[in-house]
Amino acid sequence: MSRGFRIAAATGLHKGDRPYQQDQVLLIEHPRVKGCVLGLVADGMGGRSGGRKASDQVLMTAKQLFTRFSPAIDDMHDLLRRIVNDSHTVIKLTALSSESEPHSTVAAFLVNPNGECVWIHAGDSRIYHFQRGRMVLRTRDHSYVQALVDRGELTDDEANIHPQGNILIGCLGMTTSPPPIDTHHIARLKPGDLLMACSDGLWHYFSPEEMGAVLHEQSPRSAVELLVEEARTRAIGTGDNISIAVLKFESLPREPKNAGEPSQH
16 A cells, blocks of 8 residues: 555663563564554563563564454454453463562554554553654553642652652553553554654653654664663663664655656746
């Protein structure tokens, strides 16, 4: 299908100052449908083995379901909900067969060849939508401090340095409640749009304005490298795992006019 844009993409993964990596990141094109793309970040929790098992389960589940997805006939919301719910079930089963208590966040976006987009998230991994460097929207964390912000008891800046900022009220693998499922739909992405999924190991260190400027001015690969490097610098030896997936929609290059063809006025 002809599109009015081309896609540039990049991912980044760094263990930060932690002794092991529990984040996972995924950005893949559909095996049969060009221009259908799934991006996902999962931040595992529950000790060295438990957290990594949880984020691995999210990625494996997403890959399996995405491979069976048919963009022409299947519902995009349904696919993302199945990724969340099936991952949640598998993670809980993993907890029953081990001594760990695995949990994971998830932030995933799905784009069809015509530019339609749906995203979903659970926990405090985020998705940002930028248009030419300006933030249009971001996900709202399922966390204790976000609840305080929503009630007007904290500002966003205060929440970012709150000592209980890592307490989640919803994620995958919880035994007491199902994961929260928040989705968002974009009818058609256009040139200048950019989607970014990332874990709190990245977004914690930047304002939306800072991230938007870097993502707009740089290629996705350069932007990812710069943001990860700066997050590492700002963490001052206390940084969490970092995961990031970026999808940038760029204008198609103009076709050159044939030599000798008269110009049109």
